[in-house]
Amino acid sequence: MGFLFLFPTAFLSCALLVSGITYSEFVHPNFTASNLQYAENSGSFLTSRNGTFKAAIFNPGAQQTNFYLCVIHVASNTIIWSANRDDPISNSGEMYLTSEGITISDESGNPKWSTPAIPSPAYAMMLSEMGNLVLLDRSNNSLWESFQHPTDTIVMGQLFPVKASFSSAVSPTDLSTGDYSLTLSSSDLHLQWRGLLYWKLSMDTKAYINSNSMVEYMAINRTGLYLLGGNGTVIIQVALSLSDFWIATLESSGRFIVKSFSADDWMDDFVGPSDSCRIPFLCGTVGSCRDGSASNTCSCPSNFHSVSPNRTGCVPTDGSYSLYPTCNSTDHSTHLIPSVLSYLTIGYGYDYFGSQFSGPVRSRVNLTACQDLCSGDCSCLGFLYENSSGDCYWIKSYLGSLISDIQRGEDLLGYIKVLVGSSPAKPGVKNDQSTKFPLSALVLLPSSAFILLIVLGSLWWRRQRISRDRDMKAGQYNLPSPEEPDAFQIPGLPKRFDYKELEVATDHFRTLIGSGGFGAVYKGTLPDKAVVAVKKITNLGIQGKKEFCTEIAIIGNIHHINLVKLRGFCARGSTRLLVFEYMNRGSLDRILFGNGPVLEWQERFNIALGTARGLAYLHSGCEQKIIHCDIKPENILLHDHFQVKISDFGLSKLLGPEQSSLFTTMRGTRGYLAPEWLTNSAISEKTDVYSFGMVLLEIVSGRKNCLLRTQSHSLEEDSSGTRSSSSSGSGLLYFPLFALEMHEQGKYAELADPRLENRVKRQDVEKLVRVALCCVHEEPSLRPNMAIVVGMLEGKIPLGHPRMESLNFLRFYGRRFTEASVIAEQENEENVLLYSQANACPTSTTSSSRKSMSYISSQQVSGPR
Ligand SMILES: *[C@@H]1O[C@H](CO)[C@@H](O)[C@H](O)[C@H]1NC(C)=O
Ligand SMILES: *[C@@H]1O[C@H](CO)[C@@H](O)[C@H](O)[C@H]1NC(C)=O
Ligand SMILES: *[C@@H]1O[C@H](CO)[C@@H](O)[C@H](O)[C@H]1NC(C)=O
Ligand SMILES: *[C@@H]1O[C@H](CO)[C@@H](O)[C@H](O)[C@H]1NC(C)=O
Ligand SMILES: *[C@@H]1O[C@H](CO)[C@@H](O)[C@H](O)[C@H]1NC(C)=O
Ligand SMILES: *[C@@H]1O[C@H](CO)[C@@H](O)[C@H](O)[C@H]1NC(C)=O
Ligand SMILES: *[C@@H]1O[C@H](CO)[C@@H](O)[C@H](O)[C@H]1NC(C)=O
Ligand SMILES: *[C@@H]1O[C@H](CO)[C@@H](O)[C@H](O)[C@H]1NC(C)=O
Ligand SMILES: *[C@@H]1O[C@H](CO)[C@@H](O)[C@H](O)[C@H]1NC(C)=O
DSSP states (O other): OOOSOOSHHHHHHHHHTOSOOOEESEEOSSEEEETTTTGGGTTEEEEOTTSSEEEEEEOGGGOSSOBEEEEEETTTTEEEEESOTTSOBOTTOEEEEETTEEEEEOTTOOEEEEOOOOSSOOOEEEEOTTSOEEEEOTTSOEEEEGGGSOSSEEETTOOEETTOEEEEESSSSOOSEEEEEEEEOSSOEEEEETTEEEEEGGGSTTEEEOOOSOOOEEEEETTEEEEEOGGGOEEEEEEOOOOSOEEEEEOTTSOEEEEEEETTEEEEEEEESSSGGGSTTTTOTTOEEEOTTSSOEEEOOTTEEEEETTEEEEEESSTTEEEOOOOOTTOOGGGGOGGGEEEEEEEESEEEGGGGTSOOSBSSOOHHHHHHHHHTOTTEEEEEEETTTTEEEEEESSOOOEEEOTTGGGGEEEEEEEEESOOTTOTTOOOTTTTOOTTGGGTTSOHHHHHHHHHHHHHHHOOTTTTOTHHHHHTTTOOOOSOOOOSSOOTTOOEEOOHHHHHHHTTTTTOEEEEOSSEEEEEEEOTTSOEEEEEEEOOOOSOOHHHHHHHHHHHHTOOOTTBOOEEEEEEETTEEEEEEEOOTTOBHHHHHHSSSSOOOHHHHHHHHHHHHHHHHIIIIISSSOOOOSOOSGGGEEEEGGGEEEEOOTTGGGGGOSOOOHHHHHTOSOGGGOOHHHHHTOOOOHHHHHHHHHHHHHHHHHSSOSEEETTOGGGOOOOSSOOOOTTSOTTTEEEHHHHHHHHHHHTOGGGGSOGGGTTOSOHHHHHHHHHHHHHHTOSSGGGSOOHHHHHHHHHTSSOOOOOOGGGTTHHHHHHHHHHHHHHHHHHHTOHHHHHHHTTTSSOSTTSOTTSOOHHHHHHHHHHOOO
16 A cells, blocks of 8 residues: 555556656655656656545646646546646656755756745655645645645635635646636635636625625535635535535636536536626637527627637728727827727627626716727727617726627627727737728728718628617717617516616715615605615626516516505616615614614504515415515515505515525525425415514514523513523523413413503404414414415404414424524624524524624525615
C-alpha cells in the first residue's frame, strides 16, 4: 500500500528504462518532473493515495505546445487545478520540488512559475485524496495548498473564501486566464465578463436564500452548493441531487456549472446563467444569440455580417463602417470626433445582458437625446432605446453579444456606434471592404438624419417583424408618448402606467412603507388624488413580459371587498411595478402587536370574518382557484372603519416556473406554514386554512403565537399563572399548544388578550378558538374549507369539534420550540433559535426591528407584504 507502481504502464516503462515512476501520495525535495520524463503516463508523476486524483505535467486536448502542472481527476480526466496557466512550458520544461517550494521552468531552465516564499523548508509535496496539492514541513504542517489558489474549479471539501475570485480558461486547451470571472462577495456569488456583472446566484430560481448574514465561504458537499456564514450557517443554498463527487467550475464559455461524475459521465445539475444567451460574449461582438435554454444559435443582426467562419462575432455589412473601438480611459481625445461617428441600427427585438443589472442611463428622453448621450461618452459603444418609456440603456465598455428576445426586446430599438471610413486607430477590427465607401457623401450629414436613412433602409431588410405595423413608425422618429398602447392583447389587463408617472406619483420613491423579497413598497399619490401603494418588484425569476401580464390580468380581475385591489402596473425593461389601492391603517400585525390602542373584541371578530370571506372568495368565488400561500398578519391590511383586505394574493405565481422542490417547500412564512409544506405533500387551499387558523389564534390572544417571555417589549404577564406544559421555566409560550390545553380544560377565558380585561364573553372566545383549532388540524382533509369557516363565524353553521388525534403534533412543535429556545438562550444567539425550530414558530417572534433569518428567507421566497 502507498508504494510504487500503480499502473501497468509503469512496469513497461521501467523495463524500457525511459519513463519515470509514478509516485503515490508524496514526493520529496530534489524531485523533478517533465512531461517527457513521464510520457508513458501522460506526464503524471504523482497520484493521491486511492488514485482519485493525479498530478501531471499535462497538455490538455493533446496539443503539443502548452504544458501545465495540473491536478487531474483521474476517472473523468478533468483538470481541477493548474499552476502555470499563464506561462505554459513545453514537453521538456520541468517542475522542480526543492525545500523552498515548487518551481516550473522552461526547457532552458528559465523560471516560469513558482510557489511564494514559504515560512519553513518543505519536507514533502502531497496530493490529498480530495485533490489538494500540499507542501508539508517535517511535522506535516501545511505550508502552501493548491486549494487556496483555485484556478477555475472547486471540488467537494474545498472552501472558497469570501472576496476570493477565479477566472475561466481561454479555452479547454488553452488554460490561460480568460475574460470571465467568478467572485464571492459577502452576500452573493457573482459572474463577470471583463468586470461587468452578468449573473448573481441569488437571482437564480434554484437558489434558496436562507439568511441575510455575511457570507464567509462557499463549499460543495454531497447534497448541495452552499454559501456559508460564520459558524457554518447557510446563507444561500442550491440543492443538488445526491452524488459522491461534485465540482463547480467556470467554463471557458462563461457558464458556471456544478456537475457530478458518475457512471463514466458528467451530469450537469446546476448551470448559471440558465439562459446561456445571457452569457455576455457567447456569440462574439454584436453576435445575436437566440434560444439560450435549448441549443442556442448565433447570427448577425441586420446591417451586420459575420467576419469569417473562423471567428465569432459580426462587423458592419457595409465595409465603410467599422466598429467603434473599446474606449481607453487614458486616451479619450481621438474617440470624440463627431464627424466620423455614426450609428447602425440593429432594429427591434434585442436585449443586452447589462440592461438587467444597470438601469437606464436616462429616462424619458427622445431617441436623438439618447444617441447624443452615447456620442458624448467614449465608453458607450451602442444603446438600446425603449420607445414606450423613453429609457436609454447603454452598451457600455465592451461590445458583447446581443440577446435575441422578441418579448423583452419587443420595445427596444438598438443601435451600434460605428466609425465612418477605415480607422487606423482601432486594432483588431478587420475591415475587409474598406476601399468602398458608397455612402461617404452622407458621412458629414448630421448623424440623426443619417440614421433616419439607415432606419428607413433597414425597413426593407427586416423580414421577421413585419407582423407588427407600429415597428415601422419607429423609423419615422416619433417622440415617445406617455400613452403607449398596451403591448399585449391580453383581455382584462389593468391600467398600464408609465414609469415616469409612478416616479412622480411616489415622489421618486421617497416614502417606503414596506419591503420584502420581491422588492420595496412605496406610498404614492396619483394625479386623480388617489393614494396608492406601489410595489417595486425586483427579484423576479426569468420571466417575460407576457407571462407577467397574464398573471397581472388574473389578479387585476379579482374584485372583492376583502381583497386589495390592483389598480395597474408598469413593466419597463426588467422592472415591474404593481400599483395597489392604499390601506391607510397598515397591516394587522402592527395594530395587533403594536403599542397603539387595544383592538376591541368586535373589531377582532370583524377582521377575522373579513379575512375569512376574502379567502373563501379566492378559493371558490372566482373563475380560477387561487391559493394565497402566504396568509399572515402582515398580509392582512386595514382601512378606516376596520375594512379588511388581503394583499399579495396571486403573487406567488410570479416567482417563475423553475422552482425546485426545496424552493417550494420553503415558501410561505413558517410560523403560519402548514405541516404539508415540510412533508412535500400536495399544497391545496387547505394550506391557507391552516395559516388562517394560526392567525386567528393571534387575533384572540393579541400576541404572536411564539413568544419568548423574556422579550420585554412584546409581552405582558398573564394574570392567571396557569401555564402548564406549553411553557417551560424559561418563560416560553407556544400559544397554539396552550390554546389546545385550555380547550381541553374548557378554560377559554384564559386565552383572550388580557388587555381586553373582562370586555369579552367566554363563549365568543370559545367560538374563535374552536374554529382556529379546527383549521390547524394536521390532516388537511379534516380542516374545514373557508366557506364553512365563514358559516361558523357567522353562526349559520354549528361550530366544529377539534379532533385531538390531528392536533397532537402541536405538542411536538411546542416541545421543539421550548428546547430550541433554551439552547438559544444559553448561547445568547437568537438566530439559532429562530432558525432551528423547523416549523414550530420561527418567524414571528420578532418585532420588525429584529430580523431573523427565517423571516428574511420566507419573505424572500413568498413575496412582500
Ligand atoms: C537537494 O539538493 C541540494 C543541493 O543539490 C542539497 O544541498 C540537499 O541536501 C538536497 N536535499 C535532499 C533532501 O536531498
Ligand atoms: C481509500 O480506499 C480505502 C479502501 O477502499 C478506503 O477504506 C479509504 O477510506 C479510502 N481513503 C480515502 C481517503 O478516501
Ligand atoms: C506525516 O503524515 C504521514 C502520512 O500521513 C505519516 O506517515 C507521518 O508519520 C507523519 N509525520 C509526522 C511527523 O507526523
Ligand atoms: C452539506 O453542508 C450543509 C451546510 O453545511 C449541511 O447542512 C449538510 O448537512 C451537508 N450535507 C452533507 C451530506 O454532508
Ligand atoms: C459563532 O458562535 C459563537 C458562539 O457559539 C459566537 O460567539 C460568535 O459570535 C458566532 N460568530 C458568528 C460570525 O456568528
Ligand atoms: C480558418 O482557419 C484555418 C485554419 O486555422 C485557415 O487555414 C483558414 O485560412 C482560416 N480561414 C479564414 C477565412 O480566416
Ligand atoms: C490605453 O492607452 C495607454 C496609453 O495610451 C496604453 O498604454 C494602453 O495599452 C491602452 N489600453 C488599451 C486597452 O488599449
Ligand atoms: C429631443 O429632446 C431634446 C431635449 O431633450 C430637444 O431639444 C429636441 O428637440 C428633441 N428632438 C426631437 C427630434 O424632438
Ligand atoms: C413609438 O412611440 C411613438 C410615439 O408615441 C408611437 O407612435 C410609435 O408607435 C411607437 N413605436 C413603437 C414601435 O412602439
